[in-house]
Amino acid sequence: MSASSLVPVSLAGIARVAGVGRAAVSNWRRRHDTFPERIGGSDTSPQFSLTEVEGWLRDSGKLPDGHERELLWLRFEALGSRAEAGLAIATSATAASATTASPRPASAARMTPPDAATAELSAAAAALGEKVGRREIFEFLLRRWLEINARQLSATPPPLASLMTWMALSAYSPDSDRLTVLDPACGTGHLLSAAADLAADGYEDLTLLGCEIDPAQSALATTRLDFAARAAERSAPVHAAVDIRTADALREDPWPVSNADIALCNPPFSERDWGHDELATDARWTHGLPPRTEPELAWVQHLLAHLKPGGTAVVVLPPAVAARKAGRRIRGSLVRTGTLRTVVALPPGCAQPHGVSLQLWLLNKPAVGTAAPQDVLFVDASHHIRGTARDSGPDWDALSQHVRAAVERLASPPSQELPARTVRVPVIDLLDDEVDVTPGRHTSAGTAPAPGELPRTWDELRATLERIGRLSETLSALVFKGAGSTPTVTVGDLARAQALEVRAGQQSADDSPAPESVLARPLPMLTIQDLLLGEAPRLAVDPAEEHTVAEKGDVIVVGVDRLFRTWVHQDEPVALGPQLYRLRVDPTLLDAHFLAGCLRAPANRRQAGTHASSSSRIDVRRLQVPQLPVADQVRLRASFRDLADFDTMLEQVHQQGKGLIGELSDRLASGDGLAAASAR
Structure with a gap:
């Protein structure tokens, strides 16, 4: 069989x-x-x-x-x-x-x-x-x-992998046509694959070294990088070698004497059992023994130990590493010796955990006899977010342009003008009792935005207002016959007629993702709290259990009055928490976009709301929909889509306007706008 x-x-x-x-x-x-x-x-x-x-x-x-x-x-x-x-x-x-x-x-x-x-x-x-x-x-x-397996594995998104590789290569001064790249926590090889793509044209001999403790990921990385190496050899005159080891890189270092030119790493975060006691006398800790609570600083020093003099490393770190008291001694040594060259604050969503504004640290292993740099470059790129609160994420194009423009200034004289939210801070000013290397702490004061920053923001606002103007003309041209001219039917009646199915979301059994042994294929769970915070789902559930799961094309309804909204789900399947409802339509009888547009009408919320307590809820089955043929529904859904776009653009104008107000306030308060104010 x-x-x-x-x-x-x-x-x-x-x-x-x-x-x-x-x-x-x-x-x-x-x-x-x-x-x-x-x-x-x-x-x-x-x-x-x-x-x-x-x-x-x-x-x-x-x-x-x-x-x-x-x-x-x-x-x-x-x-x-x-x-x-x-x-x-x-x-x-x-x-x-x-x-x-x-x-x-x-x-x-x-x-x-x-x-x-x-x-x-x-x-x-x-x-x-x-x-x-x-x-x-x-x-x-x-x-x-x-x-x-997204909830169990931490993968580096391709745009971030490319940016990290570019940073490491741009700060590295090669002394030969050979390049060795190391990733000691390589997962399935995202960073090394990016290195193979970007470095192939500039070197005749490329070696990719990786280490991964999970055998499955290690095997996948080997296969993936073999493909990448062959592709590099076909596209450029380069010999590429791949060597991936299955091991715990901190406890069982597979390359104790290797000298990498560049190192890239997205290490596991917050692992308390990383080998603190057994590695207390390890020779890699040249900047100090990492505290038990600072495994990330162990990975930083592991990378530095494998770099040859003049080599560079880029590592993804959680923001707490830049300021925690336990790690200040090591941070101080990294700053004092000129090893820490750049810290970049990223917007949330760049990598797991997606709700955290992660950081990139660019490190350099000083060559013997060279003078230590006297400053550190800080880049706050955390504002490069696209979309709205319901559909947000990093604006990779703007983010990459900002970081590249800033890092390119690293070898320039300190007097050279820097991009917005970028500053060079003298080493002596960082070596205080805290040694806080959080970018926002240094870029928020005394940093003059680039001359073109405000004009670009005004242009974006004007462009959004122009789109709003065009949509307002379209929407204002709609002609209505009069209220009550079309009979309506409730969602409950539609469910009884099997035109749609209504299912309520359920409470998660736990407030955190279940372990791998329980979750064979975890599903994200959307909750009311996620919508309040405007964040991606934080919880995961086991799909083998009974959950209300919204698929692409389903209508989701929020059953809370102050958060009431409806939309057609367009993403991967997601489980729904309490007070969220899934409406699955029969497409031969109902158009999902038409249904969502009708349900979100304020009159629907008023007549279907219940006020038995201070927390008003929506009785989803009492929501009403006009009785129209499917062909008419399809014609109406274009207007509903225009209305939804109109709502989204108004929200964008609000966000852009608030950003401009904050930027202008900072400039005027700093005295930067004194000349402009005098000219009025």
Whole structure:
């Protein structure tokens, strides 16, 4: 029996294979007697046979181009544990390329021999790789694997990996055409892959060294970097070597004498059991023994110990490392010796944990006989955020431009003008009782923004106002027949008619993500608190348990009066917490965007609100919707979308205006605007 015949698949998995929303799959199941029978799961989360589903989709003409990738991934996902699936992906890619690729340097990331199921998957991956490319298939499977394990693994996003690599290379002065790059906590190889891409054109000999304690990630990094090395060799005259070791880099240093030119690292945060006692006399602690509560400073010194004189390192650190009292002695030594060259404050969302404004530290191992630098460059780039509170994230283009412009000034005379929110602070001014190297502490005082900063901000505000003007013309042209001209129906009536399904969110069993042994595939859980703070979901839940999960195309309703809103979910699946509701429509009877637009009307909130307590709630089933044919609903949803865009732009104007007020206030209060005020 083929392994695929035993693979279970959920409604969400079927939707991904078919390239439709989950609501469409539920509709197929309800309307077609030939749809495969459930083989497991529950009534709300049924499981089906992948083989039967694939056959039904093919016979029904519902398999889109490119469906083979999703089918292949579902078979890997069904292997069970995170480690087993990860090792199978790495093994299958290695087996698929073994007969055509040139031998690579041996790595310590050994892979176990494949069993029958993995061997079958390897053959399937090889066959698909021949059609679309082996590296493309591997990268697709790796991306899916990382997505479902996002709560357990810390991956460095590609834009951040590229920025870190650029910083390290720009501050490094090469003395040969050979480059050795080290990442002692490499995960699946994001940073080393970025280094292979950026460094290939400038060097004839490139060596990528990595270490990872998790065998699955180590194996995946080996395969990924082998692909990257081959690509580098094809695109430039460079010889690339890869060596990934599986080990605890702090306790079992696999390269005690290696000399790296640059080092990149996104180390694990807040690990108390990092080997403090057993490593107390380690020779790497040249700036002082890291306190038990400062594992990040152990990683910093580990990087420095592996750099050759003149080498550079860039490391991602939590903001507390810059100011905690326990680490001030080590920070003082890093500053005094000229080792710490730049600290960059990043906006939230650049990497895990996404709710924290992380920092980048650029370090240099001083060469013998060179004078120590007399200042440290601080860059506050934490304001480069795009979008609104409901859809925010780093503005990578603006962030990269700001950091690059600032770091490029590192080798310039101190008198040279710096970008906005950037300052060079003399070493002597940092060596006080705190040795606080938090960028915001130094850039907030006495830092003159760049001359072009205010004009650009005004231009952004004017552009938003112009878009608002165009939308206002469109919306003001709408002509209405009069209130009450169309009969309405409540959400409760629509649910009874099976035009939609209403499900309420549930309370999470715990206030923190469950351990890996419990969560095979964790789902983020959206809560009222997340919406209040305007942050991404903080909690994760086990999808094997009963939860209300919103899929792409579902309508989400907030059942609290002061936060009342509705929207069509467009992202990855998310579990809903208390006072949040999922409305899943039958697309043949209701348009989701039309429904969300009608439900968010203030009149709906007023008539469906309950005022039995000081915390008013919304009775979702009492919300009303006009009774219109689907064709009319589709025509109306464009106006609802314009109205939603209008609301978003008004919020952007508010945020841009508040930013301008703060910037102008700072300038006027500092005396910077005295000449301008005198000219009025």
